[in-house]
Amino acid sequence: MEASKKSRSEMVKEISGTNPLKCMKCGKCSASCPSYEKMDIKPHQFVSYVINEDVESLAKCDSLWVCLSCFACVERCPRDVKPGKIVDAARQIVIREKGGSYLVPDEIPELIDEDMPQQLLVSAFRKFRR
Amino acid sequence: MKYSYYPGCTLRTKAKKLDAYARASAKVLGFEMEEIENWQCCGGVYPLSGDEIASKLSSVRALNEAKVKGQELVTLCSACYHVVKRVNDDMRNVEDIRLRANNYMKLDEPYLGETEVLHFLEVLRDRIGFDEVKKKVVKPLTGRKIGAYYGCLLLRPSEILGFDNPENPTVMENLIRALGAEPVIYPYRNECCGGYISLKDKELSKNMCDTVMNSAESFEAEMLITACPLCQYNLTKNAQSDVPVIYFTELLAEALGVKEEVDANGSF
Numbered sequence: 548m549e550a551s552k553k554s555r556s557e558m559v560k561e562i563s564g565t566n567p568l569k570c571m572k573c574g575k576c577s578a579s580c581p582s583y584e585k586m587d588i589k590p591h592q593f594v595s596y597v598i599n600e601d602v603e604s605l606a607k608c609d610s611l612w613v614c615l616s617c618f619a620c621v622e623r624c625p626r627d628v629k630p631g632k633i634v635d636a637a638r639q640i641v642i643r644e645k646g647g648s649y650l651v652p653d654e655i656p657e658l659i660d661e662d663m664p665q666q667l668l669v670s671a672f673r674k675f676r677r
Numbered sequence: 678m679k680y681s682y683y684p685g686c687t688l689r690t691k692a693k694k695l696d697a698y699a700r701a702s703a704k705v706l707g708f709e710m711e712e713i714e715n716w717q718c719c720g721g722v723y724p725l726s727g728d729e730i731a732s733k734l735s736s737v738r739a740l741n742e743a744k745v746k747g748q749e750l751v752t753l754c755s756a757c758y759h760v761v762k763r764v765n766d767d768m769r770n771v772e773d774i775r776l777r778a779n780n781y782m783k784l785d786e787p788y789l790g791e792t793e794v795l796h797f798l799e800v801l802r803d804r805i806g807f808d809e810v811k812k813k814v815v816k817p818l819t820g821r822k823i824g825a826y827y828g829c830l831l832l833r834p835s836e837i838l839g840f841d842n843p844e845n846p847t848v849m850e851n852l853i854r855a856l857g858a859e860p861v862i863y864p865y866r867n868e869c870c871g872g873y874i875s876l877k878d879k880e881l882s883k884n885m886c887d888t889v890m891n892s893a894e895s896f897e898a899e900m901l902i903t904a905c906p907l908c909q910y911n912l913t914k915n916a917q918s919d920v921p922v923i924y925f926t927e928l929l930a931e932a933l934g935v936k937e938e939v940d941a942n943g944s945f
Contacts, residue, residue, distance in 0.1 A: 564727040581869050581885050585878075613881060616722060617869030618833035622843050635725040650877065658876050662914060664691040664906040666756055670721035670873035673732070 555640060556600040563636035569626045570594040576620035576630040586610040590620050590630040597633055605637040612649055614638070616674070638674070648676035680800065681743035681750045681792075682710035685757035686718040692754070692906035697943045698926035699753050699797055701935040705813055706805050710751055713742045719760040722873070730777045736764035737778050741788040749793040751800055753926065755830040755905035759838065762794040766837045796831065796840060798848050798904065798925070807855040815934035817857025824861040824898030825849030826889065826922065828908045829869040843867065849902060849925060856932035865892035870911040879915065886916035894920055902928050 560567070576590040577583055588596065588608045596605050605611070614634040621631045641647045650671055659668070688696040703710055717735035724732040739761060743750035752758040767774040769790030779787040795803075801810055827846050835843035846867060850860035870889055871882030890912060893901055902925040903909050912922040930936040 562726045562728055581871075581888075582874075582881065585881055613874065613878065615829070615869050615872050615874055616725065617829035617872070619829070619869065622833040622835060632725050639726050660914070662691065662910060663876075664687045664910050665718075666685075666687040666692075666721050666754070666905075666907045667873055667876055667910065669686060669718055670756070670907070671876045673720050673722045673724070674873055675877070 555602040555606075556597055558640055559597050559602055559605075559633060559636045562639055563629065563632040565629045565632050567594045567597045567628060567633065570598075570628045571626055573625060575623050575625065576628075579619040579623045581617060581619065582610075582613040582615060585613045590614075590634065593630055593633050593637070594628055602637060602640065606641050610634065611638045611641060612675075642675065642677050650675035678708040678804065679748060680708065680710050680795070681739075681746055681748040682712045683716055683719075683739050683750055683752050683757055683761060684712060685716075685752065685754045686721075687906040688754060692909070692924070693943065693945050695753050695904075695906060695924040695926055697939050697945075698924065698930035698936065701939045702926060702929045702933050705933045705935055706801075706810065708800065708805070711746075711748070713739055713746075713750075716742075719757045721756050721760070723760045723763045727771075727773075730774065730781065733764045733767065733774065733778060734781065736761045737768060737782060737788055740765055740768065740790075740792045740794070741782070741784055743792045744788060749795050751795050751797055753797045753904065755796075755828060755903075756907065758794065758796045758840075758904075759830040763837055765790050765792060765794050796904070798831075798852065799840065801852060801929075802848050807851050810852070810929075811855040814856055814932045816932050818853075818928070818932055819857045821858040822861050822897055822899045823853050823858045823928065824863055824893045824896070824901045825853065825866055825925075826870075826893070826901045826903045826908060826912065827867045828903065828905050829867070829872070830905060832867055849904075852925065852929070853902070856928060858928075861893065861896050861898040863892045863896035863898060865889045870908045871915070872907055872911070875911050875915055882911055883915045886912050887918070890916040890918035890920060894918060
Protein backbone atom coordinates (compact mmCIF):
# COMPACT_ATOMS: atom_id res chain seq x y z
CA MET A 548 0.00 0.00 0.00
CA GLU A 549 2.74 2.41 1.02
CA ALA A 550 4.65 1.58 -2.12
CA SER A 551 1.72 2.26 -4.44
CA LYS A 552 1.03 5.60 -2.71
CA LYS A 553 4.61 6.58 -3.27
CA SER A 554 4.60 5.58 -6.90
CA ARG A 555 1.52 7.70 -7.61
CA SER A 556 3.21 10.73 -6.11
CA GLU A 557 6.27 10.00 -8.22
CA MET A 558 3.98 9.70 -11.22
CA VAL A 559 2.56 13.17 -10.58
CA LYS A 560 6.06 14.63 -10.43
CA GLU A 561 7.06 12.76 -13.54
CA ILE A 562 4.00 13.64 -15.64
CA SER A 563 3.99 17.27 -14.54
CA GLY A 564 7.76 17.68 -14.74
CA THR A 565 7.66 20.06 -11.78
CA ASN A 566 9.45 20.19 -8.46
CA PRO A 567 6.94 20.84 -5.66
CA LEU A 568 9.76 21.27 -3.14
CA LYS A 569 10.52 24.66 -4.64
CA CYS A 570 7.17 25.99 -3.36
CA MET A 571 7.52 28.70 -0.70
CA LYS A 572 3.77 28.80 0.11
CA CYS A 573 3.21 32.38 -0.95
CA GLY A 574 -0.31 31.53 -2.12
CA LYS A 575 -0.17 33.61 -5.29
CA CYS A 576 -1.47 30.64 -7.32
CA SER A 577 -4.61 30.35 -5.19
CA ALA A 578 -5.08 34.12 -5.18
CA SER A 579 -4.94 34.13 -8.98
CA CYS A 580 -7.17 31.12 -9.56
CA PRO A 581 -10.54 31.93 -11.19
CA SER A 582 -11.95 28.63 -9.88
CA TYR A 583 -10.66 29.11 -6.31
CA GLU A 584 -14.08 29.23 -4.66
CA LYS A 585 -15.17 25.95 -6.24
CA MET A 586 -11.98 24.11 -5.30
CA ASP A 587 -12.00 21.78 -2.31
CA ILE A 588 -8.22 21.48 -2.45
CA LYS A 589 -6.71 24.86 -3.41
CA PRO A 590 -3.84 25.20 -5.89
CA HIS A 591 -1.19 25.92 -3.22
CA GLN A 592 -2.47 22.96 -1.21
CA PHE A 593 -2.11 20.69 -4.24
CA VAL A 594 1.60 21.26 -4.07
CA SER A 595 1.67 20.24 -0.41
CA TYR A 596 -0.33 17.07 -1.05
CA VAL A 597 2.28 15.97 -3.57
CA ILE A 598 5.12 16.75 -1.17
CA ASN A 599 3.30 14.71 1.49
CA GLU A 600 2.73 11.94 -1.06
CA ASP A 601 -1.02 11.95 -0.60
CA VAL A 602 -2.12 11.61 -4.20
CA GLU A 603 -5.12 9.50 -3.13
CA SER A 604 -6.81 12.62 -1.78
CA LEU A 605 -6.02 14.53 -4.96
CA ALA A 606 -7.47 11.76 -7.09
CA LYS A 607 -10.79 12.10 -5.25
CA CYS A 608 -11.06 15.87 -5.10
CA ASP A 609 -13.45 18.12 -7.04
CA SER A 610 -10.69 20.57 -7.95
CA LEU A 611 -9.54 18.24 -10.73
CA TRP A 612 -12.70 19.06 -12.67
CA VAL A 613 -12.87 22.79 -12.10
CA CYS A 614 -9.28 23.68 -12.95
CA LEU A 615 -9.41 25.51 -16.29
CA SER A 616 -5.76 25.16 -17.26
CA CYS A 617 -5.81 28.93 -17.77
CA PHE A 618 -2.18 29.06 -16.56
CA ALA A 619 -2.72 32.08 -14.32
CA CYS A 620 -1.02 30.14 -11.48
CA VAL A 621 1.76 28.95 -13.79
CA GLU A 622 2.44 32.46 -15.08
CA ARG A 623 2.39 34.11 -11.66
CA CYS A 624 4.31 31.53 -9.60
CA PRO A 625 7.51 33.25 -8.44
CA ARG A 626 9.19 29.87 -7.88
CA ASP A 627 8.24 28.20 -11.16
CA VAL A 628 6.43 25.33 -9.45
CA LYS A 629 3.59 25.35 -12.03
CA PRO A 630 0.63 24.25 -9.84
CA GLY A 631 -1.61 23.94 -12.93
CA LYS A 632 0.63 21.21 -14.28
CA ILE A 633 0.41 19.35 -10.99
CA VAL A 634 -3.40 19.50 -11.07
CA ASP A 635 -3.34 18.25 -14.65
CA ALA A 636 -1.00 15.38 -13.76
CA ALA A 637 -3.34 14.27 -10.96
CA ARG A 638 -6.25 14.46 -13.41
CA GLN A 639 -4.31 12.37 -15.91
CA ILE A 640 -3.73 9.67 -13.31
CA VAL A 641 -7.49 9.47 -12.72
CA ILE A 642 -8.68 9.55 -16.34
CA ARG A 643 -6.07 7.10 -17.54
CA GLU A 644 -7.55 4.44 -15.27
CA LYS A 645 -10.43 2.33 -16.51
CA GLY A 646 -13.72 3.99 -15.63
CA GLY A 647 -11.98 7.22 -14.68
CA SER A 648 -13.51 9.39 -17.40
CA TYR A 649 -15.34 12.51 -16.29
CA LEU A 650 -17.09 12.84 -19.64
CA VAL A 651 -18.65 10.08 -21.73
CA PRO A 652 -19.91 10.53 -25.32
CA ASP A 653 -23.45 9.51 -24.37
CA GLU A 654 -23.74 12.66 -22.26
CA ILE A 655 -23.02 14.96 -25.20
CA PRO A 656 -26.50 15.25 -26.79
CA GLU A 657 -27.86 16.67 -23.55
CA LEU A 658 -24.99 19.06 -23.03
CA ILE A 659 -24.66 20.72 -26.40
CA ASP A 660 -26.47 23.63 -27.98
CA GLU A 661 -26.39 24.71 -31.60
CA ASP A 662 -23.97 27.62 -31.09
CA MET A 663 -21.36 25.57 -29.26
CA PRO A 664 -17.97 25.64 -31.02
CA GLN A 665 -16.22 22.37 -31.86
CA GLN A 666 -13.27 23.70 -29.88
CA LEU A 667 -15.31 23.27 -26.70
CA LEU A 668 -16.00 19.59 -27.36
CA VAL A 669 -12.48 18.63 -28.38
CA SER A 670 -11.05 20.51 -25.40
CA ALA A 671 -13.43 18.89 -22.96
CA PHE A 672 -12.69 15.42 -24.33
CA ARG A 673 -8.95 16.04 -24.04
CA LYS A 674 -9.33 17.18 -20.46
CA PHE A 675 -11.92 14.77 -19.19
CA ARG A 676 -11.24 11.37 -20.72
CA ARG A 677 -8.69 9.11 -22.36
CA MET B 678 4.08 37.80 -48.74
CA LYS B 679 2.71 34.30 -48.38
CA TYR B 680 2.18 32.45 -45.11
CA SER B 681 1.16 28.91 -44.34
CA TYR B 682 -2.22 28.96 -42.65
CA TYR B 683 -3.62 26.55 -40.08
CA PRO B 684 -7.37 27.25 -39.70
CA GLY B 685 -8.34 24.60 -37.14
CA CYS B 686 -11.63 22.77 -36.61
CA THR B 687 -13.84 25.59 -35.42
CA LEU B 688 -12.97 28.01 -38.21
CA ARG B 689 -14.47 25.58 -40.65
CA THR B 690 -17.68 25.30 -38.71
CA LYS B 691 -18.94 27.66 -35.99
CA ALA B 692 -16.27 30.35 -36.40
CA LYS B 693 -16.35 30.85 -40.17
CA LYS B 694 -16.50 34.60 -39.60
CA LEU B 695 -13.15 34.66 -37.84
CA ASP B 696 -11.64 33.04 -40.93
CA ALA B 697 -13.52 34.86 -43.71
CA TYR B 698 -12.93 38.39 -42.39
CA ALA B 699 -9.24 37.60 -41.87
CA ARG B 700 -8.73 36.36 -45.41
CA ALA B 701 -10.46 39.39 -46.92
CA SER B 702 -8.46 41.74 -44.68
CA ALA B 703 -5.18 40.00 -45.53
CA LYS B 704 -5.85 40.64 -49.20
CA VAL B 705 -6.26 44.36 -48.53
CA LEU B 706 -3.11 44.40 -46.42
CA GLY B 707 -1.10 42.62 -49.10
CA PHE B 708 -0.47 39.15 -47.74
CA GLU B 709 -1.80 35.72 -48.47
CA MET B 710 -2.70 32.84 -46.21
CA GLU B 711 -2.14 29.51 -47.94
CA GLU B 712 -4.01 26.77 -46.15
CA ILE B 713 -1.83 23.79 -45.44
CA GLU B 714 -3.02 20.51 -46.87
CA ASN B 715 -4.55 17.77 -44.80
CA TRP B 716 -4.33 19.64 -41.52
CA GLN B 717 -5.80 17.90 -38.50
CA CYS B 718 -7.43 19.33 -35.38
CA CYS B 719 -4.89 20.50 -32.78
CA GLY B 720 -7.03 19.07 -29.97
CA GLY B 721 -8.02 22.41 -28.48
CA VAL B 722 -5.86 22.12 -25.38
CA TYR B 723 -2.14 21.56 -25.15
CA PRO B 724 -1.38 18.17 -23.57
CA LEU B 725 0.44 19.20 -20.41
CA SER B 726 1.64 15.71 -19.58
CA GLY B 727 5.29 15.33 -20.41
CA ASP B 728 4.76 11.69 -21.37
CA GLU B 729 2.19 12.29 -24.14
CA ILE B 730 3.29 12.19 -27.75
CA ALA B 731 0.32 11.10 -29.90
CA SER B 732 -1.78 14.13 -28.99
CA LYS B 733 1.02 16.44 -30.17
CA LEU B 734 1.51 14.89 -33.60
CA SER B 735 -1.17 16.82 -35.50
CA SER B 736 0.68 20.02 -34.59
CA VAL B 737 4.01 18.53 -35.67
CA ARG B 738 2.53 17.58 -39.06
CA ALA B 739 1.32 21.14 -39.66
CA LEU B 740 4.60 22.62 -38.46
CA ASN B 741 6.60 20.36 -40.74
CA GLU B 742 4.44 21.16 -43.74
CA ALA B 743 5.14 24.88 -43.26
CA LYS B 744 8.83 24.08 -42.88
CA VAL B 745 8.87 22.19 -46.17
CA LYS B 746 7.28 25.19 -47.88
CA GLY B 747 9.70 27.55 -46.17
CA GLN B 748 6.84 29.62 -44.77
CA GLU B 749 5.88 30.97 -41.38
CA LEU B 750 2.77 29.31 -39.94
CA VAL B 751 -0.17 31.59 -39.14
CA THR B 752 -3.16 30.77 -36.94
CA LEU B 753 -6.26 32.80 -36.06
CA CYS B 754 -7.77 30.75 -33.27
CA SER B 755 -6.22 31.36 -29.84
CA ALA B 756 -6.36 27.66 -29.01
CA CYS B 757 -4.60 26.55 -32.21
CA TYR B 758 -1.95 29.19 -31.65
CA HIS B 759 -1.43 28.04 -28.07
CA VAL B 760 -1.25 24.33 -28.89
CA VAL B 761 0.83 24.53 -32.06
CA LYS B 762 3.30 27.01 -30.58
CA ARG B 763 3.79 25.00 -27.40
CA VAL B 764 4.32 21.79 -29.36
CA ASN B 765 6.84 23.68 -31.47
CA ASP B 766 8.64 24.67 -28.29
CA ASP B 767 8.73 21.00 -27.28
CA MET B 768 10.20 20.09 -30.66
CA ARG B 769 12.87 22.75 -30.22
CA ASN B 770 13.75 22.20 -26.60
CA VAL B 771 12.54 18.88 -25.19
CA GLU B 772 14.85 16.12 -26.34
CA ASP B 773 12.59 13.24 -25.30
CA ILE B 774 9.52 14.55 -27.14
CA ARG B 775 11.55 15.56 -30.21
CA LEU B 776 13.11 12.12 -30.46
CA ARG B 777 9.93 10.13 -29.95
CA ALA B 778 7.80 12.33 -32.23
CA ASN B 779 10.38 12.08 -35.02
CA ASN B 780 10.75 8.33 -34.55
CA TYR B 781 7.03 8.01 -35.02
CA MET B 782 6.66 10.46 -37.91
CA LYS B 783 9.53 9.12 -40.03
CA LEU B 784 9.80 12.36 -42.03
CA ASP B 785 12.32 12.75 -44.83
CA GLU B 786 14.23 15.04 -42.53
CA PRO B 787 13.60 15.24 -38.76
CA TYR B 788 11.53 18.19 -37.59
CA LEU B 789 13.45 20.19 -34.99
CA GLY B 790 11.14 23.15 -34.42
CA GLU B 791 12.37 25.21 -37.38
CA THR B 792 8.99 26.78 -38.23
CA GLU B 793 8.02 30.16 -36.82
CA VAL B 794 4.46 30.20 -35.46
CA LEU B 795 2.62 33.49 -35.68
CA HIS B 796 -0.80 34.57 -34.59
CA PHE B 797 -2.59 36.76 -37.15
CA LEU B 798 -2.33 39.62 -34.64
CA GLU B 799 1.45 39.18 -34.62
CA VAL B 800 1.48 39.37 -38.41
CA LEU B 801 -0.37 42.69 -38.17
CA ARG B 802 1.96 43.99 -35.46
CA ASP B 803 5.35 42.56 -36.44
CA ARG B 804 5.21 41.93 -40.17
CA ILE B 805 2.79 44.53 -41.55
CA GLY B 806 2.91 47.11 -38.75
CA PHE B 807 -0.04 49.01 -37.29
CA ASP B 808 1.01 52.18 -39.11
CA GLU B 809 0.48 50.37 -42.41
CA VAL B 810 -2.82 48.94 -41.20
CA LYS B 811 -3.90 52.47 -40.31
CA LYS B 812 -3.10 53.68 -43.83
CA LYS B 813 -5.44 51.06 -45.31
CA VAL B 814 -8.39 52.04 -43.12
CA VAL B 815 -11.21 53.46 -45.23
CA LYS B 816 -13.93 53.47 -42.58
CA PRO B 817 -12.31 54.66 -39.36
CA LEU B 818 -14.24 53.54 -36.29
CA THR B 819 -14.13 57.00 -34.79
CA GLY B 820 -15.84 57.50 -31.45
CA ARG B 821 -16.35 53.82 -30.70
CA LYS B 822 -15.16 52.46 -27.36
CA ILE B 823 -13.98 48.90 -27.77
CA GLY B 824 -12.45 46.52 -25.26
CA ALA B 825 -10.03 43.72 -26.11
CA TYR B 826 -10.61 40.37 -24.45
CA TYR B 827 -7.47 38.24 -24.45
CA GLY B 828 -8.48 35.43 -22.14
CA CYS B 829 -5.86 32.87 -21.23
CA LEU B 830 -4.67 30.97 -24.29
CA LEU B 831 -2.97 33.78 -26.20
CA LEU B 832 -0.92 35.04 -23.30
CA ARG B 833 0.15 32.23 -21.01
CA PRO B 834 2.67 30.80 -20.40
CA SER B 835 4.39 33.91 -21.71
CA GLU B 836 7.80 32.28 -21.40
CA ILE B 837 6.86 29.95 -24.27
CA LEU B 838 4.26 31.93 -26.24
CA GLY B 839 6.08 35.27 -26.10
CA PHE B 840 2.96 36.85 -27.60
CA ASP B 841 2.70 39.97 -25.47
CA ASN B 842 3.07 41.18 -21.90
CA PRO B 843 0.90 38.60 -20.07
CA GLU B 844 -0.35 41.03 -17.43
CA ASN B 845 -0.59 44.18 -19.51
CA PRO B 846 -0.99 43.21 -23.16
CA THR B 847 -1.21 45.92 -25.82
CA VAL B 848 -1.51 44.29 -29.24
CA MET B 849 -5.29 44.37 -29.57
CA GLU B 850 -5.51 47.86 -28.03
CA ASN B 851 -3.03 49.08 -30.64
CA LEU B 852 -5.10 47.43 -33.35
CA ILE B 853 -8.22 49.17 -32.05
CA ARG B 854 -6.33 52.50 -32.14
CA ALA B 855 -5.09 51.85 -35.67
CA LEU B 856 -8.70 51.30 -36.76
CA GLY B 857 -9.66 54.69 -35.37
CA ALA B 858 -11.54 53.56 -32.25
CA GLU B 859 -10.73 54.08 -28.60
CA PRO B 860 -9.50 51.02 -26.67
CA VAL B 861 -11.08 50.36 -23.29
CA ILE B 862 -8.62 48.90 -20.83
CA TYR B 863 -10.40 46.95 -18.10
CA PRO B 864 -8.98 44.67 -15.39
CA TYR B 865 -10.40 41.29 -16.41
CA ARG B 866 -9.32 41.32 -20.04
CA ASN B 867 -6.66 38.65 -19.41
CA GLU B 868 -8.64 36.42 -17.03
CA CYS B 869 -10.16 33.12 -18.12
CA CYS B 870 -13.84 32.96 -19.24
CA GLY B 871 -14.23 29.36 -18.09
CA GLY B 872 -13.41 27.71 -21.39
CA TYR B 873 -14.22 24.04 -21.73
CA ILE B 874 -15.64 23.90 -18.21
CA SER B 875 -18.85 25.38 -19.64
CA LEU B 876 -19.76 21.96 -21.00
CA LYS B 877 -20.07 20.27 -17.60
CA ASP B 878 -20.31 23.18 -15.18
CA LYS B 879 -22.21 26.03 -16.79
CA GLU B 880 -22.76 27.86 -13.51
CA LEU B 881 -19.06 28.20 -12.86
CA SER B 882 -18.47 29.44 -16.37
CA LYS B 883 -21.38 31.89 -16.05
CA ASN B 884 -19.84 33.43 -12.94
CA MET B 885 -16.55 33.93 -14.72
CA CYS B 886 -18.17 35.38 -17.83
CA ASP B 887 -20.25 37.78 -15.72
CA THR B 888 -17.12 38.94 -13.92
CA VAL B 889 -15.39 39.66 -17.23
CA MET B 890 -18.40 41.39 -18.78
CA ASN B 891 -19.17 43.45 -15.66
CA SER B 892 -15.57 44.56 -15.62
CA ALA B 893 -15.74 45.61 -19.28
CA GLU B 894 -19.08 47.36 -18.82
CA SER B 895 -17.92 49.28 -15.78
CA PHE B 896 -15.16 50.76 -17.93
CA GLU B 897 -17.78 51.64 -20.55
CA ALA B 898 -16.84 49.26 -23.33
CA GLU B 899 -19.52 49.22 -26.03
CA MET B 900 -18.17 46.08 -27.60
CA LEU B 901 -15.49 43.45 -27.00
CA ILE B 902 -13.24 41.78 -29.53
CA THR B 903 -11.60 38.38 -29.15
CA ALA B 904 -9.53 35.88 -31.14
CA CYS B 905 -10.98 32.78 -29.48
CA PRO B 906 -14.16 31.01 -30.67
CA LEU B 907 -14.70 29.49 -27.25
CA CYS B 908 -14.40 32.87 -25.49
CA GLN B 909 -16.74 34.37 -28.08
CA TYR B 910 -19.28 31.63 -27.40
CA ASN B 911 -18.94 31.71 -23.63
CA LEU B 912 -19.09 35.48 -23.24
CA THR B 913 -22.03 35.75 -25.65
CA LYS B 914 -23.99 32.79 -24.36
CA ASN B 915 -23.12 32.55 -20.70
CA ALA B 916 -22.92 36.15 -19.49
CA GLN B 917 -25.84 38.37 -18.61
CA SER B 918 -24.80 41.29 -20.73
CA ASP B 919 -25.89 43.10 -23.85
CA VAL B 920 -22.39 44.10 -24.85
CA PRO B 921 -21.62 42.28 -28.11
CA VAL B 922 -18.50 40.13 -28.35
CA ILE B 923 -17.17 39.77 -31.90
CA TYR B 924 -14.02 38.48 -33.57
CA PHE B 925 -11.23 41.02 -33.97
CA THR B 926 -11.16 40.19 -37.69
CA GLU B 927 -14.73 41.44 -38.12
CA LEU B 928 -13.73 44.83 -36.74
CA LEU B 929 -10.66 44.87 -38.97
CA ALA B 930 -12.69 43.98 -42.07
CA GLU B 931 -15.20 46.69 -41.23
CA ALA B 932 -12.53 49.39 -40.97
CA LEU B 933 -10.79 48.15 -44.11
CA GLY B 934 -14.09 48.35 -45.97
CA VAL B 935 -14.44 44.68 -46.87
CA LYS B 936 -16.97 43.51 -44.29
CA GLU B 937 -20.01 43.96 -46.52
CA GLU B 938 -18.42 42.06 -49.35
CA VAL B 939 -17.64 39.16 -47.02
CA ASP B 940 -21.14 39.20 -45.56
CA ALA B 941 -22.64 39.12 -49.04
CA ASN B 942 -20.56 36.11 -50.07
CA GLY B 943 -20.36 34.22 -46.80
CA SER B 944 -22.72 31.58 -45.52
CA PHE B 945 -22.33 31.94 -41.77
